[in-house]
Amino acid sequence: xxxxxxxxxxxxxxMAPWPTEPGLRTIGNxxxxxxxxxxxxxxxxxxxxxxxxxxxxxxxxxxxxxxxNVWCAAAGGHLTTHQVVTVLKTSGxxxxxxxxxxxxxxxxxxxxxxxxxxxxxxxxxRFGPARAEDIPDYLAAxxxxxxxxxxxxxxxxxxxxxxxxxxxxxxxxxxxxxxxxQPAWTLPLLALSTGLAVTVFTAxxxxxxxxRWWIAAAGVLVSLLCVTLSGGGxxxxxxxxxxxxxxxxxxxxxxxxxxxLEGSGGFDGQxxxxxxxxxxxxxxxxxxxxxxxxxxxxxxxxARVDLAHDERCVRCGACIVQCPRDALYFEDGEGQRxxxxxxxxFKLNLLGRRSIQVGDEPEA
Amino acid sequence: MSFLALMRWLEAxxxxxxSGMQAITLGRVAQLHEAVAREAVPxxxxxxxxxxxxxxAVTERLVRRGAHVTALDQSAQxxxxxxxxxxxxxxxxxxxxxxxxxxxDALPRxxxxxxxxxxxxxxxxxxxxxxxxxxxxxxxRPGGRLIVADEVRLRGATRVLQSLIRAPQWLAGxxxxxxxxxxxxxxxxxxEASGFEVRHExxxxxxxxxxxxxxxxx
Numbered sequence: 001x002x003x004x005x006x007x008x009x010x011x012x013x014x015m016a017p018w019p020t021e022p023g024l025r026t027i028g029n030x031x032x033x034x035x036x037x038x039x040x041x042x043x044x045x046x047x048x049x050x051x052x053x054x055x056x057x058x059x060x061x062x063x064x065x066x067x068x069n070v071w072c073a074a075a076g077g078h079l080t081t082h083q084v085v086t087v088l089k090t091s092g093x094x095x096x097x098x099x100x101x102x103x104x105x106x107x108x109x110x111x112x113x114x115x116x117x118x119x120x121x122x123x124x125x126r127f128g129p130a131r132a133e134d135i136p137d138y139l140a141a142x143x144x145x146x147x148x149x150x151x152x153x154x155x156x157x158x159x160x161x162x163x164x165x166x167x168x169x170x171x172x173x174x175x176x177x178x179x180x181x182q183p184a185w186t187l188p189l190l191a192l193s194t195g196l197a198v199t200v201f202t203a204x205x206x207x208x209x210x211x212r213w214w215i216a217a218a219g220v221l222v223s224l225l226c227v228t229l230s231g232g233g234x235x236x237x238x239x240x241x242x243x244x245x246x247x248x249x250x251x252x253x254x255x256x257x258x259x260x261l262e263g264s265g266g267f268d269g270q271x272x273x274x275x276x277x278x279x280x281x282x283x284x285x286x287x288x289x290x291x292x293x294x295x296x297x298x299x300x301x302x303a304r305v306d307l308a309h310d311e312r313c314v315r316c317g318a319c320i321v322q323c324p325r326d327a328l329y330f331e332d333g334e335g336q337r338x339x340x341x342x343x344x345x346f347k348l349n350l351l352g353r354r355s356i357q358v359g360d361e362p363e364a
Numbered sequence: 365m366s367f368l369a370l371m372r373w374l375e376a377x378x379x380x381x382x383s384g385m386q387a388i389t390l391g392r393v394a395q396l397h398e399a400v401a402r403e404a405v406p407x408x409x410x411x412x413x414x415x416x417x418x419x420x421a422v423t424e425r426l427v428r429r430g431a432h433v434t435a436l437d438q439s440a441q442x443x444x445x446x447x448x449x450x451x452x453x454x455x456x457x458x459x460x461x462x463x464x465x466x467x468x469d470a471l472p473r474x475x476x477x478x479x480x481x482x483x484x485x486x487x488x489x490x491x492x493x494x495x496x497x498x499x500x501x502x503x504x505r506p507g508g509r510l511i512v513a514d515e516v517r518l519r520g521a522t523r524v525l526q527s528l529i530r531a532p533q534w535l536a537g538x539x540x541x542x543x544x545x546x547x548x549x550x551x552x553x554x555x556e557a558s559g560f561e562v563r564h565e566x567x568x569x570x571x572x573x574x575x576x577x578x579x580x581x582x
Binding site for chain 2: 021022023024041064082083085086087089090091092120345
């Protein structure tokens with residue numbers, strides 16, 4: 001009952017950090033040969049992971065990641081090599097198992113450098129599946145990932161969760177504003193904002209033209225409706241001004257980071273594209289291993305990869321961070337480049353931008 | 365009165381960190397840094413390990429008092445700020461380490477006269493604090509001391525007041541920097557559990573900032 005309440009509350013306020021105590025936890029009755037898994041100290045993630053692992057015997061290391069989920073924490077610099085090394089050293093796991101293999105979520109690959117973890121803590125990092133539900137199958141297969149386990153999708157259930165995460169804070173703001181200005185409008189406005197959030201995240205990317213024209217059309221319609229129904233007066237004035245502002249915000253809003261489909265802005269919001277230096281690639285397939293959108297294809301027999309589906313790239317940077325050959329980087333249309341070392345050191349802030357401007361990059 | 369929430373934001377922008385910290389603690393943070401440095405350097409030429417040096421405000425004072433400093437921080441941006449600040453202190457003897465606090469276990473044992481933890485323990489989890497404190501104890505020479513300064517949680521009715529003052533800052537800290545921290549509940553007991561005897565305690569800002577001096581117990 002409490003777990004259900006927590007699920008609802010944490011889904012509704014998903015954008016706030018929900019920290020849980022970092023450290024070592026047990027799943028079932030783990031022994032000296034049991035697998036060691038790692039996750040971020042985001043309460044919802046940890047509880048869902050514990051549910052997904054029911055029936056297994058494993059050690060779970062909860063890394064101090066500021067109470068933020070794995071992908072956001074890794075991209076934002078809260079789940080990096082530092083936090084992995086910290087929890088490995090301070091949890092006492094060294095004394096409890098005979099092996100030194102750590103399974104880290106694949107989506108942490110944009111923050112955690114496996115070679116650096118080995119150098120600093122003597123543990124080998126394996127990037128596990130992208131989703132917790134696949135971990136039992138992944139372990140049963142001896143640590144082998146299927147293509148589907150690598151891929152991040154955006155099913156309806158996830159879409160509704162993101163919609164709820166947006167609808168809740170907006171709904172609170174709308175309710176407070178309506179109660180102060182025009183109490184009778186509270187429920188209709190609440191329904192409108194919730195409906196919009198659901199529409200935006202379930203339908204926007206599926207509509208022709210990216211869906212933004214549809215929002216514009218809906219905006220005009222809502223404004224007209226407001227005026228017609230209210231029959232003039234202050235409320236109509238507020239609606240006439242408010243509706244276009246609200247819909248313009250929706251139209252121009254950057255949804256980066258809210259869905260696994262929208263890429264991060266990278267640097268200065270410029271149009272950075274992932275670029276492969278084929279000369280440097282020797283076919284280690286690390287990019288292929290960690291890419292959540294399956295942008296890469298292995299060229300068998302030639303020991304190299306092909307960036308076959310760059311149109312799917314969300315610019316998470318995981319492939320750049322993981323390539324030991326520095327064969328990948330971001331480049332814009334004019335040939336300006338962001339070096340791999342910069343991607344490794346400077347993470348995204350809350351707005352999906354890196355805390356550095358192009359031009360004042362440090363010497364790699 | 366409590367300020368670590370805003371510190372989160374300032375940490376995300378190291379160049380604003382020092383003036384910001386000075387302002388939100390009503391100038392008390394400078395007094396705290398000064399007291400930490402005074403206690404950490406009983407005589408010129410001693411070896412000090414500073415964990416979580418940040419922008420080097422304490423480091424600078426340690427060096428000015430004639431200490432040989434090993435300064436550690438996991439943030440590359442913070443270390444760059446600290447190095448800039450210390451350049452003006454001349455050819456000071458500082459070993460800069462871009463590492464986590466838990467990695468002090470790789471440093472030689474019994475090699476330091478003082479270990480300093482200024483405003484960084486509250487960033488750590490319980491198990492991390494215990495590990496770092498225990499390892500700090502191992503790095504101290506006989507007669508060496510631990511100097512800890514941090515934000516601590518008040519008790520009783522004043523705690524409610526502290527939480528009320530803290531709430532908006534906590535929110536602001538999260539909104540601006542995406543991270544939060546908590547004042548320490550029982551720092552003295554944690555020091556004792558990690559093998560230290562507390563020799564001295566000092567407080568600022570109505571008891572929300574505390575300085576502890578510990579010596580390895582038997």
